[in-house]
Amino acid sequence: MAIEIKVPELPESVADGTIATWHVKEGDKVSRDQNLVDIETDKVVLEVVAEADGVIGKISAEEGATVKTQEVIGSIEEGDAAESSDSDDKKESKKEEKSDAADESADEDTTEEADNDSEEESEDDSSEASGEEIEVKVPELPESVSEATIAAWHVKAGDSVSRDQNLVDIETDKVVLEVVAEADGVLGEIIHDEGANVGAHDVIGKIVKGGAAKSKDNAKGKSESKSESKDESGSDKDADAVSPSVRRLLAENDLSASDVKGTGKDGRITKEDVEKHVKSAGEKKSESKTESKSESKPAAVSGDRTQKRVAMTRLRKTIAKRLLEAKNSTAMLTTFNEVNMKPIMDLRKTYQKEFEERHGIRLGFMSFYVKAVVEALKRFPEVNASIDGDEIVYHNYFDVSIAVSTPRGLVTPVLRDCDKLSLAEIEAGIKELALKGRDGKLTMDEMQGGNFTITNGGVFGSLLSTPILNPPQSAILGMHKIQDRPMAIDGKVEILPMMYLAMSYDHRIIDGKESVGFLVTVKNLLEDPQRLLLDI
Structure with a gap:
């Protein structure tokens, strides 16, 4: 099926x-x-x-x-359709080879045992002989970053590693740095575990160059009974076979694949298995706590009311600090308007195919938002300015921060010199920043600067919001969900795709006249995109 x-x-x-x-x-x-x-x-x-x-x-x-x-x-x-065709083709050849293999199996068994013994001895000798150690160090941190945190080790002590393999992720305030292996070998020692704070060039582990992952313990394990080895290999296979979503669920609950009994095909672990295991563990924990209490005190917590504590990441700490700083250190105010998105939607529908064929990228809404914002910033320089002490700094360039949602949190990478970019170049730049944000590849240079921020909560279904400033910027524009609504046009009611605009600004530098004028300019440019081409 x-x-x-x-x-x-x-x-x-x-x-x-x-x-x-x-x-x-x-x-x-x-x-x-x-x-x-x-x-x-x-x-x-x-x-x-x-x-x-x-x-x-x-x-x-x-x-x-x-x-x-x-x-x-x-x-x-x-x-198992993939296996059936191969197995049918191989049945006859296996039958022909079976008789010949039976005659030679006895001799091969004895020679294989001898070969295996000699191989294990040679591997042990080679691993001991290639004892050169390579230090795994924290890379150079950006100038404004004094320390970082070990986010995740992708290998453990004793694992084989290959050159350029990512060993560990190190998290700073806004970027994640990858540390790769300098040579083939074995990770001999992990000096700093996950969660530890480290500085630039700190030694966090050591690699034994050219070593092999096999050890005396592994050789000893091979001499155990076949039934035990089969059980172990089966459990390893199950652990490797879990899907990414199951793996994330296991990590969130501090579990390993061996802790959960799989009910899927070939004993695979499903999301339901993990959820069932977590729930039953919570019930057992609650029952044990209840039994330890005196009979006069009723149980306050039921089995399904569990909780866990997770340390905030550096990025989340930075986001929290900056948002609180923006609320406490600025005179923030928000003004609203709405825009009819039908002209832009019609324009995209008409030219989408030709645009994509010519430029190799889709024509989205964000390029129109950026173009309209840049034109409005030219007309209202106060919105493109910032406060530095007792001075106002007016910027004669147009670097726009684009809010991007990533697995680690909300970040605002910067698209630079937007006034010099075409619609296609803006779309390509935003796509590149979004992919880098998703993969944790954004650099400090791409995260710093920016004179104005655009955030689009509409992709998540937000109808209206009051965005918070991104200091030291003086304003931020929030785009929202495009929703069909009845509107009065020339005395008639029409159903139009409408979107709310919300602009938060620092009232210390931007007055109401400038803020409203800026937002109306953005509205007019979006409702009549030909204005962007004619510069009117």
Whole structure:
């Protein structure tokens, strides 16, 4: 039975998406909840996971293709279809080889044992002989960053590593730095564990160059009974087979794959298995606490009322600090307006195909927002200024910060010299920043600066909000959900795609006249995009 792979429901303000990356190919075996493909919209990347175990049948939309909500982009054949064709072809050859193999099996067993012993001894000797140690150090931190935190080790002591393999992620206030292996070998020691604070060039681990992951303990493990080794290999296989969503759920609850009993195919662990395990563990913990209390005191917490404490990341701490600083140190005020998005939507519909063929990128809404904001900033320089002590700094360039939602939190990378960029260049720049933000590849230079911020909560369904300033900037523009509403046009009621605009600004530097004038200018430019071309 074939299961269709469909594009998920896109946000209302997003007309279509692009196939960013297929993580599987036709004929690959997949497990339930495994991430199959990433679909990229203007600001978010959506993951499409497998609904059941099976084999990828046909992929009908390749990477780079533009797709719409609920469009079928591939299919999954339930069962082990990938193995059946190979097994049928190999049955006859296996029968022919079986008789010959039986005659020689006895001799091969004895020689293999001898070879294995000699190989293990040689490997032990080689690992001891190649004893040169390479220090794993914290890279050079940006000038404004004094220390960082070990976010995640991707290997553990004793694991084999290859040159340029990412060993550990080190988190600063706004970027994550990857530390890679300088040579092939074995991670001999981890000096600083996850959560530790480190400085530039601190030694956090050591690699034994050219070493092998096998040790005396591993050799000893090989001499155990076959039944035990089979059980161990089976559990390892199950741990490797878990899907990304299950792996995240295990990590969130501080569990390993061996802690949870899988009920899926071939003993695979599903999300339901993890949730069931967490719930039952919470019930047992609650029961034990209840038993330890005196009988006169009733139990205050039931089994499903669990909680956990997680340390704030450096990024989340920085976001919290800056937002609080903005509220306490500025005279922040918000003004609102609304814009009819029909002209831009019609323009996109008319020229989308030609635009994409010519420039190789989709024409989104954000490029129009940026163009309109830049033109309005030219007309109202106070909005493009900032306060430095007792002075007002007027900027003669137009660097716009674009709010991007990432797995680690909200960041605002900067698109520089927007007044010199075309619509296509703006779209390409925003896409690059969004992908870097998703993958944790943004640099400090890309995060610093910016004279004005645009945030688009509409992609998540926000109808109206009051955005908070991004100091030392003096203003921020919030875009929202595009929603059909009845509007009075020339004495008649029409249904139009309307969107609320919200501009928060620092009243110390921007007066009401400038703030309202700025927002009305943005509204007029968006409702009549020809103005952007005619500069009127």
